[in-house]
Amino acid sequence: MEVDELLEFYFTRPTRPFAGVNYNAEEADTWIIGVPFDATVSFKPGTRFAPRRIREVAWELETYNPRRRADVEELPIADLGDVPLLTEFTTLSKLLRKIAATASRMKKRLITIGGEHLITLPIVSGLLDPLRDSLLVFDAHLDLRDEYPMSAKYSHATVMRRIREEVGVEIYYYKPRAFSKEEHAFLKKDYGLHIVDDISKVDDVGKNIYLSIDMDAVDPAYAPAVGNPEPLGLLPAEILEVVKRLGEMGVHVKGVDVVEVNPMIDVNDITSMLAAKILLEILFLLYL
Numbered sequence: 001m002e003v004d005e006l007l008e009f010y011f012t013r014p015t016r017p018f019a020g021v022n023y024n025a026e027e028a029d030t031w032i033i034g035v036p037f038d039a040t041v042s043f044k045p046g047t048r049f050a051p052r053r054i055r056e057v058a059w060e061l062e063t064y065n066p067r068r069r070a071d072v073e074e075l076p077i078a079d080l081g082d083v084p085l086l087t088e089f090t091t092l093s094k095l096l097r098k099i100a101a102t103a104s105r106m107k108k109r110l111i112t113i114g115g116e117h118l119i120t121l122p123i124v125s126g127l128l129d130p131l132r133d134s135l136l137v138f139d140a141h142l143d144l145r146d147e148y149p150m151s152a153k154y155s156h157a158t159v160m161r162r163i164r165e166e167v168g169v170e171i172y173y174y175k176p177r178a179f180s181k182e183e184h185a186f187l188k189k190d191y192g193l194h195i196v197d198d199i200s201k202v203d204d205v206g207k208n209i210y211l212s213i214d215m216d217a218v219d220p221a222y223a224p225a226v227g228n229p230e231p232l233g234l235l236p237a238e239i240l241e242v243v244k245r246l247g248e249m250g251v252h253v254k255g256v257d258v259v260e261v262n263p264m265i266d267v268n269d270i271t272s273m274l275a276a277k278i279l280l281e282i283l284f285l286l287y288l
């Protein structure tokens with residue numbers, strides 16, 4: 001599938017692209033997409049509004065980076081816009097896999113603004129090679145349940161279990177802190193699952209990675225508007241320190257997603273603003 005077809009049929013172009021990024025899809029080496037999907041959310045829905053809100057607040061952030069002596073609009077990044085609002089995961093899944101496979105074939109890095117965490121499954125399925133690539137996850141939770149809620153195989157709480165089963169890529173969790181008994185037992189018996197409990201151990205994750213950031217990894221004091229807030233979380237800067245270290249080790253980042261922000265329950269846009277800032281800083285780190 002060519003990129004014109006992608007843009008014409010599947011994307012709603014944003015009125016204002018993320019943080020003013022300015023390249024077109026062909027010339028850019030990094031694509032940003034928004035996925036307004038929250039159909040499996042078990043508690044408070046609203047993450048479907050995050051791509052729109054995160055773009056809006058990103059316009060209020062400064063976008064010049066003195067270390068790189070460049071503004072974000074000078075980096076070869078294109079914002080393709082949002083995929084359509086779908087409430088049916090099977091259809092969304094096919095579409096996201098197709099977009100990710102196109103990005104992979106065209107050697108584009110894929111940055112996704114979610115949406116709930118389930119969207120990571122079709123994206124990594126289309127983007128990653130399970131024999132070469134690995135997945136680094138920032139999340140308070142493991143998302144390894146077999147079903148949640150009852151009888152639901154595909155939800156934000158089962159996404160990493162399905163990724164292990166259907167994609168097979170190895171998963172590294174950075175400092176998770178909320179476990180169910182079932183998930184912990186599964187973690188112990190699946191050798192493709194790893195816990196990174198110290199920044200120095202980030203060196204083990206491999207040379208080609210995908211970064212999935214569930215904003216509930218961050219302490220609720222900094223990111224209150226998430227579906228399942230869990231106290232005693234990360235400081236926001238810790239995520240950037242990890243990304244910086246990956247860069248220093250020459251790790252290639254094939255894609256990034258930031259998921260689970262719910263603007264409907266946010267406080268003065270704190271969570272949306274932090275998600276926008278983290279994305280912006282990651283973009284600069286990828287080009288340093």
Ligand SMILES: [Mn+2]
Nearest residue numbers: 117139143214
């Ligand atoms: Mn999650």
